[in-house]
Amino acid sequence: MLLESINSPQDLKKLSPEQLPELAVEIRQRIVEVVSQTGGHLASSLGAVELIIALHYCLDTPHDKIIFDVGHQAYAHKILTARNRDFSTLRQYQGISGFPSKDESVYDVFTTGHSSTAVSLALGLACARDYNLAKTPYYKVVAVIGDGSLSGGLCFEGLNNTGHLKKDILVILNTNELSIAPNVGALSTYLNKIISLPIYNRFRNSLEGFVKSRLPKTSRIIKLANKFEEGLKGLFVPGILFEELGFRYFGPLDGHDLGILIKTLKNIGNIKGPILLHVITKKGKGYPPAENDAVRFHGTGPFDIKTGVSPSEKQAPSTKAYTEVFSEKLLELAASDKKILAITAAMPEGTGLDKFRDMYPERFFDVGIAEAHAVCLASGLAKAGFKPVVAIYSTFLQRAYDQIIEDIALQNLAVIFAIDRAGIAGEDGVTHQGIFDIAFLRSIPNLVIMAPKDSPELEEMLEFAVGLDKPAAIRYPKGKIPNSLPVRQAGKFQIPGLSGRQANSKIELGKAEVLREGKDFAIIALGSMVLPSFEAIELLKKDGLSGTLINARFVKPQDSNLFKDISAKVKFIFSVEEGILDGGFGSAVQEVIEQPIIRMGLPSEFITHGKRDILLEKYGLTGEGIARRIKELVK
Numbered sequence: 001m002l003l004e005s006i007n008s009p010q011d012l013k014k015l016s017p018e019q020l021p022e023l024a025v026e027i028r029q030r031i032v033e034v035v036s037q038t039g040g041h042l043a044s045s046l047g048a049v050e051l052i053i054a055l056h057y058c059l060d061t062p063h064d065k066i067i068f069d070v071g072h073q074a075y076a077h078k079i080l081t082a083r084n085r086d087f088s089t090l091r092q093y094q095g096i097s098g099f100p101s102k103d104e105s106v107y108d109v110f111t112t113g114h115s116s117t118a119v120s121l122a123l124g125l126a127c128a129r130d131y132n133l134a135k136t137p138y139y140k141v142v143a144v145i146g147d148g149s150l151s152g153g154l155c156f157e158g159l160n161n162t163g164h165l166k167k168d169i170l171v172i173l174n175t176n177e178l179s180i181a182p183n184v185g186a187l188s189t190y191l192n193k194i195i196s197l198p199i200y201n202r203f204r205n206s207l208e209g210f211v212k213s214r215l216p217k218t219s220r221i222i223k224l225a226n227k228f229e230e231g232l233k234g235l236f237v238p239g240i241l242f243e244e245l246g247f248r249y250f251g252p253l254d255g256h257d258l259g260i261l262i263k264t265l266k267n268i269g270n271i272k273g274p275i276l277l278h279v280i281t282k283k284g285k286g287y288p289p290a291e292n293d294a295v296r297f298h299g300t301g302p303f304d305i306k307t308g309v310s311p312s313e314k315q316a317p318s319t320k321a322y323t324e325v326f327s328e329k330l331l332e333l334a335a336s337d338k339k340i341l342a343i344t345a346a347m348p349e350g351t352g353l354d355k356f357r358d359m360y361p362e363r364f365f366d367v368g369i370a371e372a373h374a375v376c377l378a379s380g381l382a383k384a385g386f387k388p389v390v391a392i393y394s395t396f397l398q399r400a401y402d403q404i405i406e407d408i409a410l411q412n413l414a415v416i417f418a419i420d421r422a423g424i425a426g427e428d429g430v431t432h433q434g435i436f437d438i439a440f441l442r443s444i445p446n447l448v449i450m451a452p453k454d455s456p457e458l459e460e461m462l463e464f465a466v467g468l469d470k471p472a473a474i475r476y477p478k479g480k481i482p483n484s485l486p487v488r489q490a491g492k493f494q495i496p497g498l499s500g501r502q503a504n505s506k507i508e509l510g511k512a513e514v515l516r517e518g519k520d521f522a523i524i525a526l527g528s529m530v531l532p533s534f535e536a537i538e539l540l541k542k543d544g545l546s547g548t549l550i551n552a553r554f555v556k557p558q559d560s561n562l563f564k565d566i567s568a569k570v571k572f573i574f575s576v577e578e579g580i581l582d583g584g585f586g587s588a589v590q591e592v593i594e595q596p597i598i599r600m601g602l603p604s605e606f607i608t609h610g611k612r613d614i615l616l617e618k619y620g621l622t623g624e625g626i627a628r629r630i631k632e633l634v635k
């Protein structure tokens with residue numbers, strides 16, 4: 001095994017170029033073996049194996065810097081940079097991260113996970129290098145970016161600025177015709193054209209050779225040749241877009257041919273200024289199930305290596321995921337309301353909008369990895385009278401913050417945000433935890449924010465949002481949604497007292513629901529935290545404690561009267577949320593109640609990777625955890 005002898009890129013350099021294809025096979029095997037156990041971003045990482053070997057073979061890392069856009073394709077990089085031994089702990093709690101992590105290795109320049117940032121990050125490093133030249137020895141800077149991530153506007157801002165500043169940067173564009181789903185947009189059509197028209201580069205090389213070797217080097221002839229080349233570009237030069245942005249374009253190359261990759265990287269290694277090297281790879285390369293279904297294997301759970309089938313696929317799920325309930329209800333609503341449109345930023349499967357796409361292709365928009373644009377697009381559609389539903393993961397919605405404020409809330413347009421993966425996202429870790437949305441949305445005027453406790457309530461909230469002539473957000477986490485809480489099964493459960501409110505009441509703007517009434521304490525719980533709070537109340541009965549349970553339903557507007565009512569009746573009030581405590585839901589409740597409340601939720605820190613259950617337990621957000629905390633304080 002070659003891999004056993006490699007603990008660093010220096011060890012890699014001891015291998016001969018002829019040994020590298022064998023190493024690539026071993027790395028692929030290792031990736032497939034581990035990901036079949038841990039789950040992870042398999043297809044992208046398999047596609048980038050040769051590229052990563054070639055980069056570490058030709059560069060002097062970590063002195064030279066490689067920045068992987070998103071970072072989901074970088075497993076081979078982890079394996080080659082002293083993390084092969086720990087690779088089996090990939091994405092597990094206290095194991096190694098599924099993305100580059102600055103805290104894990106000096107070879108990971110940044111902690112990343114959100115797309116389209118690599119060029120800007122690289123440019124920053126290049127500018128610092130040049131400014132600092134006297135003190136820091138010159139280092140090379142390489143940004144590796146996929147064709148999906150190229151669709152993000154931020155990437156273009158980086159390219160534009162790089163071309164202007166003319167810094168020495170190598171951008172490697174890795175195209176495989178896929179984002180998570182098939183790539184969309186004019187840019188992807190353009191890249192496909194390049195791939196099918198590699199003639200120009202060969203022609204340009206021959207022209208250069210001819211001018212250099214055969215013609216006298218008078219300035220007139222060189223000018224003429226340059227003019228000829230400029231004219232030619234307009235006709236069929238691949239990469240003209242990048243050339244016009246100020247890059248020297250090379251490629252497209254076969255991204256699995258180590259010989260060509262190494263030769264090219266060495267050849268272009270000393271060219272000054274911005275360079276774009278275009279490589280073509282196959283997502284899932286070397287593992288047939290992933291090659292054949294790269295969308296499913298973009299991010300996979302554990303699977304059987306022989307068949308590629310995941311254990312969860314074999315058995316019928318007993319309960320649905322939040323995403324599924326959203327997806328099905330949206331279809332139902334869209335059947336009778338033709339104004340409902342659906343928008344995703346490159347995540348049709350993840351957000352459950354794939355069913356909408358298949359059913360109503362003309363009412364569906366996949367805008368690419370462009371969250372800010374998705375929200376602006378929704379604004380335009382809503383202005384013209386449509387009801388756009390924008391489904392985005394909580395963590396990626398961060399990118400559209402300004403648009404939510406300026407283009408939706410300020411215009412008071414009826415756009416619905418379906419905020420998926422809101423809360424602990426699990427194994428994807430720090431960059432993907434959806435913990436900030438309550439805190440960052442709560443201060444925005446006009447925006448209604450809801451969170452459902454169970455499946456029927458998610459459906460009701462969606463229906464309510466569609467009928468509401470205002471911007472509205474519904475946040476829900478990853479994972480299984482409670483079918484229906486026991487309180488609901490209890491049917492016409494009537495609760496006397498508290499503002500005459502009863503359980504199972506219809507959704508009303510800004511009104512919470514009282515699910516249990518008790519005298520010793522009250523829990524005001526939000527969304528996914530209602531069920532564990534209910535369990536906590538049941539557990540605490542054994543200790544002789546009786547509690548009131550309020551399902552808040554709304555983060556905004558709040559049921560301030562009810563909360564004040566309760567604070568007059570009960571001494572201990574707890575809020576529970578699956579979000580960051582600073583500025584979160586509990587803070588909102590505290591703003592309307594004078595009596596100090598005890599807030600449960602996530603601390604002000606970046607939350608590491610690990611299974612959702614493990615992390616929820618760690619932060620005390622389970623029935624037992626909540627009960628423990630209440631008992632400590634109330635008894």
Ligand SMILES: Cc1ncc(C[n+]2csc(CCOP(=O)(O)OP(=O)(O)O)c2C)c(N)n1
Pocket residue numbers: 044047070072073113114115145146147148149150176178179180283298345346347369371396399
């Ligand atoms: C801002 C943001 N939005 C969405 C995502 C989710 N996401 C992760 S990888 C990916 C597709 C990237 O496609 P590409 O760059 O072509 O890489 P490939 O997986 O095809 O190698 C998406 C949409 C993200 N990481 N960041």
